[in-house]
Amino acid sequence: LENLTSANQNILSHFFMKQAIIQLINYTTILILTWVLISCSSLKPEKPLEYYSNIELIPAKSTINLPLDVEVKDLEQLVNKNLNGLLYEDSDLEDDNLMIKAWKTGQISIRLEGSELEWQIPLKLWIKLGVKLEKFGLTISDTYELNAEIQLKYKTILGIAPDWSLKTNTFAKDYKWIKPPTLKLAGINIPVTYIADEVLKSNQDRISKEIDKAVANGFDLKKMATETWEAIQKPIKISDEYNAWLKINPLEIKSMPIKGMGGKIVYKAGIVSTTKCFVNQEPPSEPITKLPNLKLTQNIDDGFEVNLLTTIPYTYIEETAKKQLLNQTFKDGKRSLTIDEIKIYGSYDRLIVEATVHGSIKGTLFFAGKPVYNPENKAIEIENLDFELKTKNLLHSSAAWLFESKVRRELAKYLSYPIGDQLTQTQGILQDYISTYPVGSGVVLKGSLTKIEPGQIILTPGALLANMLFKGSLKVTTELGGN
Numbered sequence: 294l295e296n297l298t299s300a301n302q303n304i305l306s307h308f309f310m311k312q313a314i315i316q317l318i319n320y321t322t323i324l325i326l327t328w329v330l331i332s333c334s335s336l337k338p339e340k341p342l343e344y345y346s347n348i349e350l351i352p353a354k355s356t357i358n359l360p361l362d363v364e365v366k367d368l369e370q371l372v373n374k375n376l377n378g379l380l381y382e383d384s385d386l387e388d389d390n391l392m393i394k395a396w397k398t399g400q401i402s403i404r405l406e407g408s409e410l411e412w413q414i415p416l417k418l419w420i421k422l423g424v425k426l427e428k429f430g431l432t433i434s435d436t437y438e439l440n441a442e443i444q445l446k447y448k449t450i451l452g453i454a455p456d457w458s459l460k461t462n463t464f465a466k467d468y469k470w471i472k473p474p475t476l477k478l479a480g481i482n483i484p485v486t487y488i489a490d491e492v493l494k495s496n497q498d499r500i501s502k503e504i505d506k507a508v509a510n511g512f513d514l515k516k517m518a519t520e521t522w523e524a525i526q527k528p529i530k531i532s533d534e535y536n537a538w539l540k541i542n543p544l545e546i547k548s549m550p551i552k553g554m555g556g557k558i559v560y561k562a563g564i565v566s567t568t569k570c571f572v573n574q575e576p577p578s579e580p581i582t583k584l585p586n587l588k589l590t591q592n593i594d595d596g597f598e599v600n601l602l603t604t605i606p607y608t609y610i611e612e613t614a615k616k617q618l619l620n621q622t623f624k625d626g627k628r629s630l631t632i633d634e635i636k637i638y639g640s641y642d643r644l645i646v647e648a649t650v651h652g653s654i655k656g657t658l659f660f661a662g663k664p665v666y667n668p669e670n671k672a673i674e675i676e677n678l679d680f681e682l683k684t685k686n687l688l689h690s691s692a693a694w695l696f697e698s699k700v701r702r703e704l705a706k707y708l709s710y711p712i713g714d715q716l717t718q719t720q721g722i723l724q725d726y727i728s729t730y731p732v733g734s735g736v737v738l739k740g741s742l743t744k745i746e747p748g749q750i751i752l753t754p755g756a757l758l759a760n761m762l763f764k765g766s767l768k769v770t771t772e773l774g775g776n
Contacts, residue, residue, distance in 0.1 A: 336656030336691070338684040340647070341640045348751050350760055352567035352600035354544065356593060358768035359521065361560035368410075368508075368558065369403050375507035376401060380416070381499055386436070390423035395500070398442065405553040411466070412447040412504065420474065422485075439485065441474035445497070447504060451551045451558065455586045457515035461505040465497035515584070518546065518562075521769055522584045525564070525738075528576045531726045537719060539599070539726070540576040542567045547590045563593035564769070570601040570719060597740065599763040600748065601719055605673060605710050606756045607637040614646075617707040623700050628653040630700060637708075639752030644675055646704060654692050659684045660704060664757055666747035671713030673750065673759055678705040712759070716745055720763055727767060740767030 381395040399415040420439040446467040452460040476485040522543055529539040543566040552559045569576065614635050622631040634649035646660040662678035678701055680688060688695055720742055727740040748760035 336654055336658070336687065338657065338659060338681075338687045340657075341645050341659055341661065341681050341683070343638045343645070344641055345639050345752055345754050346641055350602070350749055350751055350758060352569060352760070353598045353748070353762060354565055355568055355597040355599075355767070356547075356563040356565055356595065357525070357541070357543075357597065358593070358595060358766070359518075359546075359562040359564055360768055360770070361558075361562070363558040363560070365403050365405050365410075365556055365558065369401065372403070372412075372504070372507050373401050375510060376414075376503065380503055386421060386423055392421035394419040405556055405558070408450070408551070408553045410449040410451070410553075410558075412445075412449065412463075414445045414447065414500070414504075415442070415471070416445060417442050418474065422476070437476050439474040439476055440472075442471040444469045444471055445500065447497075447501060449504065449508070451508075453514060453548055453551065453560075453587060453589075455589065457518060457584075457587055459509050459514055461508050463501040463504045465501065518587075519584045522546070522564070523581050525566075525769065526579075526581050529726065529730070530575075531570075532722045535718065535722070536573050536575070537722055538571045538574075538576050539723065540569045540571065542569075542579075543582070545585055545588055547588045547593055549590060549593055561593060562587075568597075568599045570599050570723065570763070574604070595766055597765055597767040599723060599742065599765075601716070601761040601763060603712060603715065603759045603761065604756050605759060607639075608755075610708055610710060610757070611635055611637050613710070614704070614707045618704065621703075622652065623698055623703070625694050625698050628694055630654055630695070630698070639754075639757075642752065644708070644752065644757070645681065646675075646678070646708065648704070654695065658695075658700075660701065662705065662708075664750050664752070664759075666750065666759065666761070668747070670709070670711065671716065672709045672711040673757065674710075675705055675708045678708065710757075712761070716761060720745065723763060737770045738767065739770060741765045 376397060379394060379396050381393065383391065383393045386392045396417045397414065398417045401415075402413045404411045404413075418439070418441045420441070422437045422439060423435075445465065446469075447463050448466045449461050449463040452462075454460050470486070473486050525541045525543060529541075531537050531539050543564050545565045546562055547565060548560075548562040614637075618632050618635065620631065620633075622629050630650050630652040632648055632650055636647040638645050638647070640661070642663060643661045644664050646662075648658045648660065650656065650658055659681035660678055661681040662675035664673055665676045666672075667674045679685070680696075680701070724742050727738050727742070730738040742763045742765035744764040746762045746764060748762045750760070751758045
């Protein structure tokens, strides 16, 4: 360059100056075009996939207590009702040279001793005795009639088999003569207690069987359990105003061993079930299931839960948000954004909010968040609502100012479904009904609800399904054998 003439240097200098100006114009044009494109064209991030996981809402299992406390005096009445008159008769003299008849002469009394029943049964006995005497090559035979009164003592151990049959093990414990038997021979009454003792020893098991039979016939546990099992499966309409229904789905029955306590025969069973409360819809029709076999256990949980299923349509959430946000403009200095439309759908476990906007940004914005229950506000809300990932990536290069705007906060505020009043009303309705509610012949629900806890929230096509748990206790009372 030093060797160039002054004129040539001027020419070269003008050339570089011209090229620099042209380059500056080109960069300026690109920036202007980019701004125009961002300002005037639609922002179209990729739409998140609408997808609903095939998740089944599994309600928590609960136990409906089925207590059975039988007063011993009630059992006495039942047994006395079933055991009357002639209790036993053996009319065959040839097999053992004995004929016997036994009548009940008074009330059978029962005493509870630990977990066993002790019976006292007053009987009148008639015995016909065949006597053969061989002496000096001669056989002399004759028959004699004996009369006596006795009080028999028996013990019964109670149990229940898996097929619902009542198992009773009754056996003779002792006896006491009220009027000892005598043999009238030649006009003289001769005591023959030892003969009667032998007669009783050989026949007491027959009376035991009669006691077992009377108890089993009077306490038809399977019939009671079947009636209860079928009765509680029928949907119960608990409110016409809210079209609220209670649906109990029994799964199995567990039973603890029968015990004696405080003059009562105490039997405790538990119906393991799921219980749902439907609001604004009737439960789906389902066939009545049959009573399953009994499962024996040493412990039964007293906890009970009602699953309140609340269906929240996406259209409801949309309309709530639209009332507050449509045509509302959010400003950030000279920039602004106005919401034109809002749509909501599900994507896996997230709720997607599709917002159509115009202003400094024109096009579609996608937000995502997880629905949760807020116990303070008693509402279903969207937790951590934020720009969906692909929208966020696009905004980083074109409209980062939106990250600091209050669009997300305002949107999240109105994407809420308050359920506090519904929970309170439903709890009150349920409590009123389960306090004492007949669900069938001789079958009554009794219980209380003491606590509310959030359960699962599932996104389904068209609606969000929220499951809330009412916790407390519930039992069924019933009458055995219709007595």
